[in-house]
Amino acid sequence: MQKPAELTTRSESPADNDVPPGFEDVEVNEAAAKLSSVQVSEAAPDAGDEPDTSLKTDSLVERDTEVKKVLADDTLYTSAKTFEELGLSPELLQGLYIEMKFERPSKIQAETLPLILTPPHRSLIAQAHNGSGKTTCFTLAMLSRVDPALHAPQALCVCPTRELVIQNAAVLERLGKYSGITMTSTAAADYATTRRARINEQIVVGTHGKLRDWMSKRVLSVAAMKVLVFDEADEMLKQEGFLDDSVRMMRQLQAANKDLQILLFSATFNERVKTFAQKAVKDANQVFVPKEDLSLDVIKQYRVYCPTSADKVKVLRDMIFPQCERLGQTIIFVRTRETARDVHRLMESEGHKCTSIQGGMDHTARDRVIREFRDGTTKILISTDVLSRGFDVTQVTLVINLDLPVEKDVRIPAFETYLHRIGRSGRFGRKGVAFNLVTGDTERRVIDEIEAYFKHPIPEVPYDNEEEFVNVLRRAGLTEQEA
DNA sequence: AAAAAAT
CATH class of the missing domain: 3.40.50.300 (P-loop containing nucleotide triphosphate hydrolases)
Known part of the structure; x- marks a missing residue:
C-alpha cells in the first residue's frame, strides 16, 4: 500500500498549491500554507518510524484516505470518532443508531461533519468516494441545523434527477424519524397545483425545474433558508448542464440570508468545476481526494x-x-x-x-x-x-x-x-x-x-x-x- | 442524434 515516504512526498506536492487563476489568491495561499505546515509536523514522526497515535487525529495521515483539506480560517476542527462528539440531538442519534444501524462516523463523515456543524457554519466543498456515506453527511447537516420550532423551509437539497430526489428524501425521512422535523420533495407532491398554501416543511429536496417553479409562484419561501445543499455538485455546476439554474438558486437564497451555508458534495470535481465552485462559494472549507485514489480497487x-x-x-x-x-x-x-x-x-x-x-x-x-x-x-x-x-x-x-x-x-x-x-x-x-x-x-x-x-x-x-x-x-x- | 430538468 502507501509508504510513509510517499505520504510525505504527496503532502509537499505542488498540486497542493495549484491556486486557480482569478480566485482570491491571498486566502487560498494562506490556507495552503497552513495546510502544509500541519502536514509537515504530522509527517515528521514517520521518519523515525515511531508510532505516535496521539497525533494521528487527522485523516491526512491515514493510509486509505488521501484527503486534502483546505480551511478558510483558523477555526480549530477535530475529526469525530463518534457521533456523540458532534453534539447531535438525542433524536438524531436514535435515527443513526436505531433506524440506520450506524455505529460510528465513516471517514468522510468524521472529517466533514465538524466542519459543517461548528460555528460559524462555513460553506463546504467536499469530495468523497462513491458509497462512502456522503448522503448521511449532508442529511445530518440539514437535520441538525434546522430549528424544529420554526415551521418554514430552512434547508434545501438540490439533485440532478428525480430518482436521486426520491432516494435522498427517503434517507432524510429515516435519519430524521425521531426528530419530528418535517420534509417534502418535488417528487412527492405538486404544491403548485394541489394546494395554494406555502410549504411549511422544514427541509425540501428537489430537482431544479420544479423548485424554480415553486419559488417563482411563492409556494416555496426562501426567507428562512439556512442551508443549501447541492448533491452531485459538479454535475449541478457543469457549464452545459444545470449551471445557470444552480447559480440563480444560490443568489436567490443568499439574497435572503447572507450567512447561507452552501454545501457542495460529489465524488468527482474536475479542475474546471472545482475552480468554478471555489469562485462561486466564497470562504468555503474544502476537502478533496486526488483522482488517482478515486478509481475504487474493489x-x-x-x-x-x-x-x-x-x-x-x-x-x-x-x-x-x-x-x-x-x-x-x-x-x-x-x-x-x-x-x-x-x-x-x-x-x-x-x-x-x-x-x-x-x-x-x-x-x-x-x-x-x-x-x-x-x-x-x-x-x-x-x-x-x-x-x-x-x-x-x-x-x-x-x-x-x-x-x-x-x-x-x-x-x-x-x-x-x-x-x-x-x-x-x-x-x-x-x-x-x-x-x-x-x-x-x-x-x-x-x-x-x-x-x-x-x-x-x-x-x-x-x-x-x-x-x-x-x-x-x-x-x-x-x-x-x-x- | 446526449442526458438530465418545468409547464
Whole structure:
C-alpha cells in the first residue's frame, strides 16, 4: 500500500498549491500554507518510524484516505470518532443508531461533519468516494441545523434527477424519524397545483425545474433558508448542464440570508468545476481526494473488444443474461434513450427478462421500474445516464458499459461519468465488476484515455469466450453468491 | 442524434 515516504512526498506536492487563476489568491495561499505546515509536523514522526497515535487525529495521515483539506480560517476542527462528539440531538442519534444501524462516523463523515456543524457554519466543498456515506453527511447537516420550532423551509437539497430526489428524501425521512422535523420533495407532491398554501416543511429536496417553479409562484419561501445543499455538485455546476439554474438558486437564497451555508458534495470535481465552485462559494472549507485514489480497487474493471455493435448485443445475450440469476443485479448503461428502449425490446423479444429506464419515460413508469429493481423483481436494468450518479442499490455487483461514457462530442471521454457509473456496483465495500464493451477506433481511444486518466489498468477479456467470462466473474467473487 | 430538468 502507501509508504510513509510517499505520504510525505504527496503532502509537499505542488498540486497542493495549484491556486486557480482569478480566485482570491491571498486566502487560498494562506490556507495552503497552513495546510502544509500541519502536514509537515504530522509527517515528521514517520521518519523515525515511531508510532505516535496521539497525533494521528487527522485523516491526512491515514493510509486509505488521501484527503486534502483546505480551511478558510483558523477555526480549530477535530475529526469525530463518534457521533456523540458532534453534539447531535438525542433524536438524531436514535435515527443513526436505531433506524440506520450506524455505529460510528465513516471517514468522510468524521472529517466533514465538524466542519459543517461548528460555528460559524462555513460553506463546504467536499469530495468523497462513491458509497462512502456522503448522503448521511449532508442529511445530518440539514437535520441538525434546522430549528424544529420554526415551521418554514430552512434547508434545501438540490439533485440532478428525480430518482436521486426520491432516494435522498427517503434517507432524510429515516435519519430524521425521531426528530419530528418535517420534509417534502418535488417528487412527492405538486404544491403548485394541489394546494395554494406555502410549504411549511422544514427541509425540501428537489430537482431544479420544479423548485424554480415553486419559488417563482411563492409556494416555496426562501426567507428562512439556512442551508443549501447541492448533491452531485459538479454535475449541478457543469457549464452545459444545470449551471445557470444552480447559480440563480444560490443568489436567490443568499439574497435572503447572507450567512447561507452552501454545501457542495460529489465524488468527482474536475479542475474546471472545482475552480468554478471555489469562485462561486466564497470562504468555503474544502476537502478533496486526488483522482488517482478515486478509481475504487474493489471494482474490477475490464474491456471487451467487440468487432461490431451487433457483437456487443451478442455479449449481453451469450455472456451476461445467462449468468444473471447467479449474479446479484446488473445495470447496463447506454448513451441514448433510443438505445435503452431498443436494447430492452430486443432482449425481451428473445425471452430475456429485463427493464429499462430513461428520462423520456413518464414518472409513474420510472417509479415502477425503480421499485421493481430495488425489490429484486428485475435483475437486469438498462439505463441512460439518468442513473449514473448516486443511485444506490446494494445488490448491484455488475455494471456493463454497452456504450462508453462520452461527452456530447462522442470522441471525448466523460471521465467523471465513468467513475460514477462503475460506482453503482461495489456499494459499501461489496464486490463489483465493470465490463466496458468497445467497438471501433473512437471507443478504443476513449477507453485508453479513461485508463490513463485514472491510472488504473483495464485489462482485456475476449468477447467470444464464455469460459473466460465466467472465470472473470468467479475470480471477482460474483458467482459465489446464489440468488 | 446526449442526458438530465418545468409547464
